[in-house]
Amino acid sequence: MKVKEQTVKTIMYVFGFLIAVAALFPLVWMVIAGFKAKNEVLVTPFRFFPEKWLFSNYSSILSDPMFLKSMGVTFMGAVLFAALSLIINSMAAYVFARLEFRFKRTLWVFVICTMFIPGMAILLTSFIVVTEMKMLDTLAVLVFPGVASAGHMFFIRQFYLNIPMALEEAALIDGANRWKIFTSIFFPMSYPVFVIVGIGSYLGFWNSFVWPTMTITNPDLFQIMQFLNTFRSERSTEMGMLMAGSTLAAIPTIILFLIFQKYIIKGIKISGLK
Amino acid sequence: MKKKNARPDNVTAYTMLIPIVVLLTIFVIIPFVYALIVSFYDWSFYQESRFVGWQNYVNVLNDPLFGKAVVTGLKFALLVVPAQMILAFLFAHVIRSMGKKLSGFVKTAIYIPTIISGIIASIIFVFIFDYNAGLANVILNLFGVENQAWLADVKTALASIALPAIWLGFGITSLIMLAGLLDIPDSYYEAADLEGAGSWSKMIYITIPLLKNVVLFLLITGFTGAIQQFELPLVMTGGGPLNETTTPNLYIFNHFRNDVLVGHSIASALLLFIVLGSISAIIFKVLNSEKAVDG
Structure with missing residues (x-):
């Protein structure tokens, strides 16, 4: 019995190790391919490591002004997007979690309904709407259409419902208004849920591709995924540079994740299913 | 439940709701209603529109490529979801x-692909499936199998796109499953141990029934996510060969x-x-019927 258990355990560990390696392998390969000469990325016979480690791919993509601009613009947009998403959605979450007012039910249904409308169903008409509003080729067209999110609002509300009422009752008796209670009690306590929603929003913005390709034609505003895809089709022989660029484009998100992973992985537990 | 507050907070509530309501109205509701209307018109950017009733819907349903796209979406979901779940x-x-x-360490490792964009995943996997020197063929050659044109062959194209999809989604699926597993009280297993139950029967009688909600949730979200996938085929194959990888959203x-x-x-x-x-x-x-989440 003991021996069998030991074997099962060993098999499990090997399996786990293999899966972890398989999960990281494509990314590690990408990072390393960034150090290869352009005709060495796809070479027969297969070689994992470069014959000679070149830094030129990374340095030349880093000195490409379009790449840097695109990273900068996307970063700015993503930070703005995440911040607005937290403010707008948490205010609504607070209102629905705590306040009583006329038409609460109607407004709740109105907001929640938007969760069931898939992006593709409104992709084209949204495009027409933003065109009519003269928003094409601005940062606003990337930020505003997706920033209000019933899903994020719902997630934050679930968190607020669990904050004990006692905390705010004292403040209410002291005559603090609702707005004050929101900013001084709820906002500071929202850290764990804000990390999850904020990073989710940031990632959604950083990784978005289809909407930017439809609405942004000015190269100065190119989003990073748009840049990479354009690079891929226009300079298809520069494989090493493409890998270097992809690596650099993935790094900010990976760093962000590593910093906050404790909260993110914990957040999976509070995402509302048992 | 006691009344939270005697005086209604109408003004505060409306003020705080203005941003979300306005934004959702402009960027979701209006486009949606607009889409509903347009779907009944013969409408284009270049000419007067004309009311055509259900004609557009009839045309779509009669378009063999739409049917094929739906089947492709289902096949894709069947390739991705069960593999990911198991x-x-x-x-x-x-x-x-x-x-x-x-x-x-392992949790971090498997979660990282989840945050990688579809574009970067496509770029990597197009190289992995390269005909001459891609890793997929290198591995096949080890087993003495000839090179495959993974993304260009109707037999393998869809499966080749399913692989990056599994790669992207597998980490989060595992961690949600793990959260479900950890929610099962240890005492259940201890009781089973006392009864002399083996690991197999513990899985059948304890783990699987208690994971039911989590599995259901993952099945449904996995299914809707997979059937809506279109970034991967858009970049990796453009929907080819012969529309074999045209998922419903890519068709649209x-x-x-x-x-x-x-x-x-529309x-x-x-x-x-x-x-x-x-x-x-x-x-x-399903989610909302559950009592409030645990903090």
Whole structure:
């Protein structure tokens, strides 16, 4: 019995190790391919490591002004997007979690309904709407259409419902208004849920591709995924540079994740299913 | 439940709701209503529109490529979801049995692909499936099999796109499954041990029934996510060969880009919406019926 258990355990560990390696392998390969000469990325016979480690791919993509601009613009947009998403959605979450007012039910249904409308169903008409509003080729067209999110609002509300009422009752008796209670009690306590929603929003913005390709034609505003895809089709022989660029484009998100992973992985537990 | 507050906070509530309501109205509700209307018109950017009733819907339903796209979407979901679930189920068990340090590393490792964009995944996997020197063929050669044109062959193209999809989604699926596993009280297993139950019967009689909700949730979200996938085929194959990788959303997107008859694409998008919208409504129902989350 003991021996069998030991074997099962060993098999499990090997399996786990293999899966972890398989999960990281494509990314590690990408990072390393960034150090290869352009005709060495796809070479027969297969070689994992470069014959000679070149830094030129990374340095030349880093000195490409379009790449840097695109990273900068996307970063700015993503930070703005995440911040607005937290403010707008948490205010609504607070209102629905705590306040009583006329038409609460109607407004709740109105907001929640938007969760069931898939992006593709409104992709084209949204495009027409933003065109009519003269928003094409601005940062606003990337930020505003997706920033209000019933899903994020719902997630934050679930968190607020669990904050004990006692905390705010004292403040209410002291005559603090609702707005004050929101900013001084709820906002500071929202850290764990804000990390999850904020990073989710940031990632959604950083990784978005289809909407930017439809609405942004000015190269100065190119989003990073748009840049990479354009690079891929226009300079298809520069494989090493493409890998270097992809690596650099993935790094900010990976760093962000590593910093906050404790909260993110914990957040999976509070995402509302048992 | 006691009344939270005697005086209604109408003004504060409305002020704080203005941003979300206004933004959702402009960027979701108006486009949606607009889409509903356009779907009944013969409408294009270049000419007067004309009311055509259900004609657009009839056209879509009669378009063999739409039917094919739906079947492709279903096949794709069948390739991705079961594989992802089984791997995640096994792997969640593996992580649970690991020591704290090791499991921390492994969790991080498998989560990282989840945050990678579809574009970067496509770029990497197009290289992996390269005919002459891609890793996929290198591995095949080790077993003495000839090179395959993974993305260009109708037999392998869809499966080749399913692989990056599994890669992107597998980490989060495992971690949600793990969270479900950890929620099962240890005492159940201890009781089973006292009864002399083996690990197999523990799995059948304890783990699987108690994971039911989590599995259901993952099945539904995995299914709706997979059937809506279109970034991967858009970049990796453009929907080819012979429309073999044209998922429903890619079908719609390609019509948006290439068709002057907007009504047709919008009608197909709405038809798909009916199916997906009802599935999401079910998810929400399941989730919202649960008591409040644990903090």
